[in-house]
Amino acid sequence: MTDWARLRDDGYVVPEDRSVDELVAELAGMLRSPDPTVRDRQAYAILATWIGRGVFSDHQLRALGDAMVPRFGDSEVQVRTFAPLILDAIVSAGVFEASWVPPFERWYVAEEDLRGYDAKLGWLHAVAHGADLLGTLGLHSAVEPVQMLRLGIGRLLTPTGHVLRDMEDDRLGYALAATLTRTELTDADATEWLDPALRAFSNPPAEGIAPEVTNTIRTLRALYVLVDHGIRVPTGAGILTRIPQRDAVKAKITEVIRVVTPYYL
Structure with missing residues:
Protein backbone atom coordinates (compact mmCIF):
# COMPACT_ATOMS: atom_id res chain seq x y z
CA MET A 1 0.00 0.00 0.00
CA THR A 2 1.12 3.54 -0.68
CA ASP A 3 1.78 5.86 2.24
CA TRP A 4 -0.18 8.80 0.85
CA ALA A 5 0.64 11.18 3.69
CA ARG A 6 4.35 10.64 3.20
CA LEU A 7 4.02 10.90 -0.58
CA ARG A 8 2.40 14.32 -0.20
CA ASP A 9 5.04 15.49 2.27
CA ASP A 10 7.81 14.26 -0.08
CA GLY A 11 6.68 16.45 -2.97
CA TYR A 12 4.05 14.29 -4.68
CA VAL A 13 6.57 12.03 -6.42
CA VAL A 14 4.71 9.32 -8.38
CA PRO A 15 5.45 5.83 -6.95
CA GLU A 16 7.15 3.44 -9.35
CA ASP A 17 5.95 0.21 -7.72
CA ARG A 18 2.31 0.53 -8.85
CA SER A 19 0.60 1.32 -12.13
CA VAL A 20 -0.87 4.78 -12.63
CA ASP A 21 -4.32 3.30 -13.20
CA GLU A 22 -4.12 1.50 -9.86
CA LEU A 23 -3.03 4.68 -8.09
CA VAL A 24 -5.86 6.69 -9.64
CA ALA A 25 -8.44 4.09 -8.70
CA GLU A 26 -7.36 4.14 -5.06
CA LEU A 27 -7.24 7.93 -4.90
CA ALA A 28 -10.68 8.19 -6.52
CA GLY A 29 -12.00 5.88 -3.83
CA MET A 30 -10.38 8.01 -1.14
CA LEU A 31 -12.21 11.06 -2.49
CA ARG A 32 -15.39 9.55 -1.04
CA SER A 33 -13.99 9.48 2.49
CA PRO A 34 -15.76 11.42 5.26
CA ASP A 35 -12.30 11.93 6.80
CA PRO A 36 -11.13 15.35 5.54
CA THR A 37 -7.48 14.39 5.88
CA VAL A 38 -7.91 11.40 3.58
CA ARG A 39 -10.25 13.13 1.14
CA ASP A 40 -8.89 16.66 0.95
CA ARG A 41 -5.29 16.75 2.14
CA GLN A 42 -4.37 13.45 0.48
CA ALA A 43 -6.65 12.28 -2.34
CA TYR A 44 -7.64 15.66 -3.75
CA ALA A 45 -4.26 17.32 -3.21
CA ILE A 46 -2.40 14.45 -4.89
CA LEU A 47 -4.80 14.06 -7.83
CA ALA A 48 -4.92 17.79 -8.52
CA THR A 49 -1.13 18.06 -8.34
CA TRP A 50 -0.58 15.09 -10.66
CA ILE A 51 -3.19 16.36 -13.12
CA GLY A 52 -1.47 19.74 -13.18
CA ARG A 53 1.93 18.10 -13.72
CA GLY A 54 0.69 16.04 -16.68
CA VAL A 55 1.12 12.66 -15.02
CA PHE A 56 -2.01 11.24 -16.67
CA SER A 57 -2.80 10.62 -20.32
CA ASP A 58 -5.86 12.22 -21.92
CA HIS A 59 -7.52 8.82 -21.89
CA GLN A 60 -6.94 8.46 -18.16
CA LEU A 61 -8.25 11.97 -17.52
CA ARG A 62 -11.42 11.26 -19.50
CA ALA A 63 -11.96 8.07 -17.55
CA LEU A 64 -11.48 9.93 -14.28
CA GLY A 65 -13.88 12.67 -15.41
CA ASP A 66 -16.47 10.08 -16.41
CA ALA A 67 -16.11 8.53 -12.95
CA MET A 68 -16.78 11.88 -11.26
CA VAL A 69 -20.06 12.65 -13.04
CA PRO A 70 -22.24 10.01 -11.29
CA ARG A 71 -21.06 11.39 -7.97
CA PHE A 72 -23.23 14.47 -8.45
CA GLY A 73 -26.12 12.20 -7.48
CA ASP A 74 -24.41 10.51 -4.53
CA SER A 75 -26.14 10.39 -1.15
CA GLU A 76 -23.05 11.70 0.69
CA VAL A 77 -22.42 15.42 0.49
CA GLN A 78 -18.61 15.25 0.50
CA VAL A 79 -18.72 12.92 -2.51
CA TYR A 117 -16.98 23.87 6.65
CA ASP A 118 -18.20 21.09 8.91
CA ALA A 119 -16.44 20.19 12.15
CA LYS A 120 -16.38 16.47 11.28
CA LEU A 121 -16.38 16.38 7.48
CA GLY A 122 -14.08 19.34 6.93
CA TRP A 123 -14.49 21.49 3.84
CA LEU A 124 -17.63 20.71 1.81
CA HIS A 125 -18.04 24.05 0.01
CA ALA A 126 -20.60 23.08 -2.63
CA VAL A 127 -21.09 26.65 -3.84
CA ALA A 128 -17.38 27.47 -3.96
CA HIS A 129 -16.27 24.17 -5.51
CA GLY A 130 -19.03 24.41 -8.09
CA ALA A 131 -18.05 28.01 -8.79
CA ASP A 132 -14.50 26.93 -9.60
CA LEU A 133 -15.77 24.54 -12.27
CA LEU A 134 -18.33 27.09 -13.50
CA GLY A 135 -15.58 29.64 -14.06
CA THR A 136 -13.38 27.16 -15.91
CA LEU A 137 -16.28 26.12 -18.12
CA GLY A 138 -17.19 29.76 -18.61
CA LEU A 139 -13.77 30.34 -20.18
CA HIS A 140 -13.91 27.21 -22.34
CA SER A 141 -14.54 27.79 -26.03
CA ALA A 142 -16.85 24.76 -26.27
CA VAL A 143 -19.22 26.10 -23.62
CA GLU A 144 -21.68 28.93 -24.20
CA PRO A 145 -20.75 31.67 -21.69
CA VAL A 146 -24.38 32.77 -21.25
CA GLN A 147 -25.14 29.21 -20.13
CA MET A 148 -22.69 29.58 -17.23
CA LEU A 149 -23.88 33.08 -16.32
CA ARG A 150 -27.44 31.80 -16.07
CA LEU A 151 -26.25 28.85 -14.03
CA GLY A 152 -24.56 31.18 -11.56
CA ILE A 153 -27.60 33.38 -10.98
CA GLY A 154 -29.79 30.28 -10.84
CA ARG A 155 -27.66 28.87 -8.04
CA LEU A 156 -27.84 32.11 -6.13
CA LEU A 157 -31.60 32.57 -6.43
CA THR A 158 -32.52 28.99 -5.51
CA PRO A 159 -34.35 29.20 -2.16
CA THR A 160 -32.19 28.13 0.79
CA GLY A 161 -32.06 28.48 4.54
CA HIS A 162 -28.28 28.94 4.49
CA VAL A 163 -26.45 32.27 4.39
CA LEU A 164 -23.03 31.84 2.80
CA ARG A 165 -20.19 32.53 5.24
CA ASP A 166 -16.96 31.00 3.93
CA MET A 167 -16.05 33.25 0.98
CA GLU A 168 -18.33 31.39 -1.41
CA ASP A 169 -19.69 34.69 -2.68
CA ASP A 170 -16.20 35.79 -3.72
CA ARG A 171 -15.48 32.49 -5.47
CA LEU A 172 -18.72 32.64 -7.44
CA GLY A 173 -18.22 36.33 -8.16
CA TYR A 174 -14.81 35.52 -9.61
CA ALA A 175 -16.26 32.72 -11.75
CA LEU A 176 -18.92 35.03 -13.16
CA ALA A 177 -16.35 37.75 -13.83
CA ALA A 178 -14.10 35.27 -15.63
CA THR A 179 -17.02 34.20 -17.80
CA LEU A 180 -17.79 37.83 -18.60
CA THR A 181 -14.34 38.20 -20.20
CA ARG A 182 -15.52 36.12 -23.17
CA THR A 183 -15.28 38.47 -26.13
CA GLU A 184 -18.22 36.98 -28.05
CA LEU A 185 -20.70 38.19 -25.44
CA THR A 186 -22.97 41.00 -26.59
CA ASP A 187 -24.17 43.76 -24.26
CA ALA A 188 -27.45 41.89 -23.91
CA ASP A 189 -25.67 38.60 -23.18
CA ALA A 190 -23.54 40.25 -20.52
CA THR A 191 -26.45 41.84 -18.66
CA GLU A 192 -29.75 40.03 -19.26
CA TRP A 193 -28.74 37.02 -17.16
CA LEU A 194 -29.28 39.34 -14.19
CA ASP A 195 -32.97 39.91 -15.03
CA PRO A 196 -34.18 37.00 -12.83
CA ALA A 197 -32.59 38.72 -9.82
CA LEU A 198 -34.22 42.01 -10.74
CA ARG A 199 -37.62 40.34 -10.95
CA ALA A 200 -37.15 38.38 -7.73
CA PHE A 201 -36.04 41.40 -5.72
CA SER A 202 -38.88 43.55 -7.01
CA ASN A 203 -41.34 41.35 -5.09
CA PRO A 204 -39.78 40.99 -1.63
CA PRO A 205 -41.37 38.60 0.86
CA ALA A 206 -43.27 40.21 3.74
CA GLU A 207 -41.42 38.12 6.32
CA GLY A 208 -38.00 39.66 5.69
CA ILE A 209 -34.85 39.16 3.64
CA ALA A 210 -34.42 35.57 2.48
CA PRO A 211 -30.94 33.99 2.67
CA GLU A 212 -30.75 33.64 -1.12
CA VAL A 213 -31.27 37.39 -1.47
CA THR A 214 -28.40 38.09 0.92
CA ASN A 215 -26.21 35.57 -0.89
CA THR A 216 -26.99 37.11 -4.27
CA ILE A 217 -26.37 40.69 -3.20
CA ARG A 218 -23.02 39.82 -1.62
CA THR A 219 -21.93 37.92 -4.72
CA LEU A 220 -22.95 40.77 -7.01
CA ARG A 221 -20.99 43.23 -4.89
CA ALA A 222 -17.90 41.05 -5.31
CA LEU A 223 -18.61 40.82 -9.02
CA TYR A 224 -18.95 44.60 -9.29
CA VAL A 225 -15.45 45.12 -7.89
CA LEU A 226 -13.95 42.63 -10.36
CA VAL A 227 -15.82 44.12 -13.30
CA ASP A 228 -14.69 47.59 -12.28
CA HIS A 229 -11.02 46.78 -11.79
CA GLY A 230 -10.47 43.82 -14.12
CA ILE A 231 -9.62 40.21 -13.40
CA ARG A 232 -6.66 37.88 -13.78
CA VAL A 233 -7.84 34.68 -15.44
CA PRO A 234 -5.80 31.44 -15.58
CA THR A 235 -5.48 31.69 -19.36
CA GLY A 236 -4.29 35.29 -19.23
CA ALA A 237 -0.66 34.77 -18.13
CA GLY A 238 -1.20 36.96 -15.09
CA ILE A 239 -2.29 39.97 -17.14
CA LEU A 240 -5.24 42.01 -15.92
CA THR A 241 -8.17 41.29 -18.23
CA ARG A 242 -10.94 43.84 -18.68
CA ILE A 243 -14.61 42.95 -19.03
CA PRO A 244 -15.59 44.09 -22.56
CA GLN A 245 -19.05 45.29 -21.42
CA ARG A 246 -17.69 46.80 -18.21
CA ASP A 247 -19.94 49.86 -18.05
CA ALA A 248 -23.11 48.00 -19.05
CA VAL A 249 -22.53 45.24 -16.49
CA LYS A 250 -21.77 47.71 -13.71
CA ALA A 251 -24.94 49.63 -14.49
CA LYS A 252 -27.04 46.45 -14.45
CA ILE A 253 -25.54 45.24 -11.16
CA THR A 254 -26.22 48.66 -9.66
CA GLU A 255 -29.83 48.45 -10.83
CA VAL A 256 -30.26 45.06 -9.17
CA ILE A 257 -28.59 45.99 -5.89
CA ARG A 258 -30.46 49.27 -5.63
CA VAL A 259 -33.78 47.40 -5.41
CA VAL A 260 -32.74 45.81 -2.11
CA THR A 261 -30.40 48.47 -0.72
CA PRO A 262 -31.41 51.84 -2.23
CA TYR A 263 -29.30 53.61 0.40
CA TYR A 264 -26.16 51.77 -0.72
CA LEU A 265 -25.73 53.24 -4.21
Whole structure:
Protein backbone atom coordinates (compact mmCIF):
# COMPACT_ATOMS: atom_id res chain seq x y z
CA MET A 1 0.00 0.00 0.00
CA THR A 2 1.12 3.54 -0.68
CA ASP A 3 1.78 5.86 2.24
CA TRP A 4 -0.18 8.80 0.85
CA ALA A 5 0.64 11.18 3.69
CA ARG A 6 4.35 10.64 3.20
CA LEU A 7 4.02 10.90 -0.58
CA ARG A 8 2.40 14.32 -0.20
CA ASP A 9 5.04 15.49 2.27
CA ASP A 10 7.81 14.26 -0.08
CA GLY A 11 6.68 16.45 -2.97
CA TYR A 12 4.05 14.29 -4.68
CA VAL A 13 6.57 12.03 -6.42
CA VAL A 14 4.71 9.32 -8.38
CA PRO A 15 5.45 5.83 -6.95
CA GLU A 16 7.15 3.44 -9.35
CA ASP A 17 5.95 0.21 -7.72
CA ARG A 18 2.31 0.53 -8.85
CA SER A 19 0.60 1.32 -12.13
CA VAL A 20 -0.87 4.78 -12.63
CA ASP A 21 -4.32 3.30 -13.20
CA GLU A 22 -4.12 1.50 -9.86
CA LEU A 23 -3.03 4.68 -8.09
CA VAL A 24 -5.86 6.69 -9.64
CA ALA A 25 -8.44 4.09 -8.70
CA GLU A 26 -7.36 4.14 -5.06
CA LEU A 27 -7.24 7.93 -4.90
CA ALA A 28 -10.68 8.19 -6.52
CA GLY A 29 -12.00 5.88 -3.83
CA MET A 30 -10.38 8.01 -1.14
CA LEU A 31 -12.21 11.06 -2.49
CA ARG A 32 -15.39 9.55 -1.04
CA SER A 33 -13.99 9.48 2.49
CA PRO A 34 -15.76 11.42 5.26
CA ASP A 35 -12.30 11.93 6.80
CA PRO A 36 -11.13 15.35 5.54
CA THR A 37 -7.48 14.39 5.88
CA VAL A 38 -7.91 11.40 3.58
CA ARG A 39 -10.25 13.13 1.14
CA ASP A 40 -8.89 16.66 0.95
CA ARG A 41 -5.29 16.75 2.14
CA GLN A 42 -4.37 13.45 0.48
CA ALA A 43 -6.65 12.28 -2.34
CA TYR A 44 -7.64 15.66 -3.75
CA ALA A 45 -4.26 17.32 -3.21
CA ILE A 46 -2.40 14.45 -4.89
CA LEU A 47 -4.80 14.06 -7.83
CA ALA A 48 -4.92 17.79 -8.52
CA THR A 49 -1.13 18.06 -8.34
CA TRP A 50 -0.58 15.09 -10.66
CA ILE A 51 -3.19 16.36 -13.12
CA GLY A 52 -1.47 19.74 -13.18
CA ARG A 53 1.93 18.10 -13.72
CA GLY A 54 0.69 16.04 -16.68
CA VAL A 55 1.12 12.66 -15.02
CA PHE A 56 -2.01 11.24 -16.67
CA SER A 57 -2.80 10.62 -20.32
CA ASP A 58 -5.86 12.22 -21.92
CA HIS A 59 -7.52 8.82 -21.89
CA GLN A 60 -6.94 8.46 -18.16
CA LEU A 61 -8.25 11.97 -17.52
CA ARG A 62 -11.42 11.26 -19.50
CA ALA A 63 -11.96 8.07 -17.55
CA LEU A 64 -11.48 9.93 -14.28
CA GLY A 65 -13.88 12.67 -15.41
CA ASP A 66 -16.47 10.08 -16.41
CA ALA A 67 -16.11 8.53 -12.95
CA MET A 68 -16.78 11.88 -11.26
CA VAL A 69 -20.06 12.65 -13.04
CA PRO A 70 -22.24 10.01 -11.29
CA ARG A 71 -21.06 11.39 -7.97
CA PHE A 72 -23.23 14.47 -8.45
CA GLY A 73 -26.12 12.20 -7.48
CA ASP A 74 -24.41 10.51 -4.53
CA SER A 75 -26.14 10.39 -1.15
CA GLU A 76 -23.05 11.70 0.69
CA VAL A 77 -22.42 15.42 0.49
CA GLN A 78 -18.61 15.25 0.50
CA VAL A 79 -18.72 12.92 -2.51
CA ARG A 80 -20.89 15.35 -4.44
CA THR A 81 -18.89 18.44 -3.59
CA PHE A 82 -15.46 17.11 -4.46
CA ALA A 83 -16.49 15.89 -7.91
CA PRO A 84 -16.48 19.42 -9.43
CA LEU A 85 -12.98 20.09 -8.06
CA ILE A 86 -11.58 17.11 -9.94
CA LEU A 87 -13.50 17.99 -13.10
CA ASP A 88 -12.16 21.54 -12.80
CA ALA A 89 -8.59 20.24 -12.67
CA ILE A 90 -9.22 17.95 -15.66
CA VAL A 91 -10.79 20.64 -17.84
CA SER A 92 -8.06 23.10 -16.84
CA ALA A 93 -5.53 20.51 -18.04
CA GLY A 94 -7.11 20.55 -21.50
CA VAL A 95 -9.49 17.56 -21.46
CA PHE A 96 -13.18 18.32 -21.88
CA GLU A 97 -16.30 16.31 -22.57
CA ALA A 98 -19.59 18.09 -23.28
CA SER A 99 -21.45 15.26 -21.53
CA TRP A 100 -19.99 16.37 -18.20
CA VAL A 101 -21.73 19.75 -18.26
CA PRO A 102 -25.48 18.96 -17.90
CA PRO A 103 -25.07 16.73 -14.81
CA PHE A 104 -22.97 19.45 -13.20
CA GLU A 105 -25.57 22.10 -14.00
CA ARG A 106 -28.39 20.00 -12.55
CA TRP A 107 -26.47 19.35 -9.36
CA TYR A 108 -25.26 22.91 -8.86
CA VAL A 109 -28.69 24.52 -8.77
CA ALA A 110 -30.29 21.66 -6.82
CA GLU A 111 -27.69 21.05 -4.09
CA GLU A 112 -29.32 21.71 -0.72
CA ASP A 113 -26.34 21.30 1.61
CA LEU A 114 -24.51 24.61 1.27
CA ARG A 115 -22.32 24.36 4.36
CA GLY A 116 -18.80 25.61 3.82
CA TYR A 117 -16.98 23.87 6.65
CA ASP A 118 -18.20 21.09 8.91
CA ALA A 119 -16.44 20.19 12.15
CA LYS A 120 -16.38 16.47 11.28
CA LEU A 121 -16.38 16.38 7.48
CA GLY A 122 -14.08 19.34 6.93
CA TRP A 123 -14.49 21.49 3.84
CA LEU A 124 -17.63 20.71 1.81
CA HIS A 125 -18.04 24.05 0.01
CA ALA A 126 -20.60 23.08 -2.63
CA VAL A 127 -21.09 26.65 -3.84
CA ALA A 128 -17.38 27.47 -3.96
CA HIS A 129 -16.27 24.17 -5.51
CA GLY A 130 -19.03 24.41 -8.09
CA ALA A 131 -18.05 28.01 -8.79
CA ASP A 132 -14.50 26.93 -9.60
CA LEU A 133 -15.77 24.54 -12.27
CA LEU A 134 -18.33 27.09 -13.50
CA GLY A 135 -15.58 29.64 -14.06
CA THR A 136 -13.38 27.16 -15.91
CA LEU A 137 -16.28 26.12 -18.12
CA GLY A 138 -17.19 29.76 -18.61
CA LEU A 139 -13.77 30.34 -20.18
CA HIS A 140 -13.91 27.21 -22.34
CA SER A 141 -14.54 27.79 -26.03
CA ALA A 142 -16.85 24.76 -26.27
CA VAL A 143 -19.22 26.10 -23.62
CA GLU A 144 -21.68 28.93 -24.20
CA PRO A 145 -20.75 31.67 -21.69
CA VAL A 146 -24.38 32.77 -21.25
CA GLN A 147 -25.14 29.21 -20.13
CA MET A 148 -22.69 29.58 -17.23
CA LEU A 149 -23.88 33.08 -16.32
CA ARG A 150 -27.44 31.80 -16.07
CA LEU A 151 -26.25 28.85 -14.03
CA GLY A 152 -24.56 31.18 -11.56
CA ILE A 153 -27.60 33.38 -10.98
CA GLY A 154 -29.79 30.28 -10.84
CA ARG A 155 -27.66 28.87 -8.04
CA LEU A 156 -27.84 32.11 -6.13
CA LEU A 157 -31.60 32.57 -6.43
CA THR A 158 -32.52 28.99 -5.51
CA PRO A 159 -34.35 29.20 -2.16
CA THR A 160 -32.19 28.13 0.79
CA GLY A 161 -32.06 28.48 4.54
CA HIS A 162 -28.28 28.94 4.49
CA VAL A 163 -26.45 32.27 4.39
CA LEU A 164 -23.03 31.84 2.80
CA ARG A 165 -20.19 32.53 5.24
CA ASP A 166 -16.96 31.00 3.93
CA MET A 167 -16.05 33.25 0.98
CA GLU A 168 -18.33 31.39 -1.41
CA ASP A 169 -19.69 34.69 -2.68
CA ASP A 170 -16.20 35.79 -3.72
CA ARG A 171 -15.48 32.49 -5.47
CA LEU A 172 -18.72 32.64 -7.44
CA GLY A 173 -18.22 36.33 -8.16
CA TYR A 174 -14.81 35.52 -9.61
CA ALA A 175 -16.26 32.72 -11.75
CA LEU A 176 -18.92 35.03 -13.16
CA ALA A 177 -16.35 37.75 -13.83
CA ALA A 178 -14.10 35.27 -15.63
CA THR A 179 -17.02 34.20 -17.80
CA LEU A 180 -17.79 37.83 -18.60
CA THR A 181 -14.34 38.20 -20.20
CA ARG A 182 -15.52 36.12 -23.17
CA THR A 183 -15.28 38.47 -26.13
CA GLU A 184 -18.22 36.98 -28.05
CA LEU A 185 -20.70 38.19 -25.44
CA THR A 186 -22.97 41.00 -26.59
CA ASP A 187 -24.17 43.76 -24.26
CA ALA A 188 -27.45 41.89 -23.91
CA ASP A 189 -25.67 38.60 -23.18
CA ALA A 190 -23.54 40.25 -20.52
CA THR A 191 -26.45 41.84 -18.66
CA GLU A 192 -29.75 40.03 -19.26
CA TRP A 193 -28.74 37.02 -17.16
CA LEU A 194 -29.28 39.34 -14.19
CA ASP A 195 -32.97 39.91 -15.03
CA PRO A 196 -34.18 37.00 -12.83
CA ALA A 197 -32.59 38.72 -9.82
CA LEU A 198 -34.22 42.01 -10.74
CA ARG A 199 -37.62 40.34 -10.95
CA ALA A 200 -37.15 38.38 -7.73
CA PHE A 201 -36.04 41.40 -5.72
CA SER A 202 -38.88 43.55 -7.01
CA ASN A 203 -41.34 41.35 -5.09
CA PRO A 204 -39.78 40.99 -1.63
CA PRO A 205 -41.37 38.60 0.86
CA ALA A 206 -43.27 40.21 3.74
CA GLU A 207 -41.42 38.12 6.32
CA GLY A 208 -38.00 39.66 5.69
CA ILE A 209 -34.85 39.16 3.64
CA ALA A 210 -34.42 35.57 2.48
CA PRO A 211 -30.94 33.99 2.67
CA GLU A 212 -30.75 33.64 -1.12
CA VAL A 213 -31.27 37.39 -1.47
CA THR A 214 -28.40 38.09 0.92
CA ASN A 215 -26.21 35.57 -0.89
CA THR A 216 -26.99 37.11 -4.27
CA ILE A 217 -26.37 40.69 -3.20
CA ARG A 218 -23.02 39.82 -1.62
CA THR A 219 -21.93 37.92 -4.72
CA LEU A 220 -22.95 40.77 -7.01
CA ARG A 221 -20.99 43.23 -4.89
CA ALA A 222 -17.90 41.05 -5.31
CA LEU A 223 -18.61 40.82 -9.02
CA TYR A 224 -18.95 44.60 -9.29
CA VAL A 225 -15.45 45.12 -7.89
CA LEU A 226 -13.95 42.63 -10.36
CA VAL A 227 -15.82 44.12 -13.30
CA ASP A 228 -14.69 47.59 -12.28
CA HIS A 229 -11.02 46.78 -11.79
CA GLY A 230 -10.47 43.82 -14.12
CA ILE A 231 -9.62 40.21 -13.40
CA ARG A 232 -6.66 37.88 -13.78
CA VAL A 233 -7.84 34.68 -15.44
CA PRO A 234 -5.80 31.44 -15.58
CA THR A 235 -5.48 31.69 -19.36
CA GLY A 236 -4.29 35.29 -19.23
CA ALA A 237 -0.66 34.77 -18.13
CA GLY A 238 -1.20 36.96 -15.09
CA ILE A 239 -2.29 39.97 -17.14
CA LEU A 240 -5.24 42.01 -15.92
CA THR A 241 -8.17 41.29 -18.23
CA ARG A 242 -10.94 43.84 -18.68
CA ILE A 243 -14.61 42.95 -19.03
CA PRO A 244 -15.59 44.09 -22.56
CA GLN A 245 -19.05 45.29 -21.42
CA ARG A 246 -17.69 46.80 -18.21
CA ASP A 247 -19.94 49.86 -18.05
CA ALA A 248 -23.11 48.00 -19.05
CA VAL A 249 -22.53 45.24 -16.49
CA LYS A 250 -21.77 47.71 -13.71
CA ALA A 251 -24.94 49.63 -14.49
CA LYS A 252 -27.04 46.45 -14.45
CA ILE A 253 -25.54 45.24 -11.16
CA THR A 254 -26.22 48.66 -9.66
CA GLU A 255 -29.83 48.45 -10.83
CA VAL A 256 -30.26 45.06 -9.17
CA ILE A 257 -28.59 45.99 -5.89
CA ARG A 258 -30.46 49.27 -5.63
CA VAL A 259 -33.78 47.40 -5.41
CA VAL A 260 -32.74 45.81 -2.11
CA THR A 261 -30.40 48.47 -0.72
CA PRO A 262 -31.41 51.84 -2.23
CA TYR A 263 -29.30 53.61 0.40
CA TYR A 264 -26.16 51.77 -0.72
CA LEU A 265 -25.73 53.24 -4.21
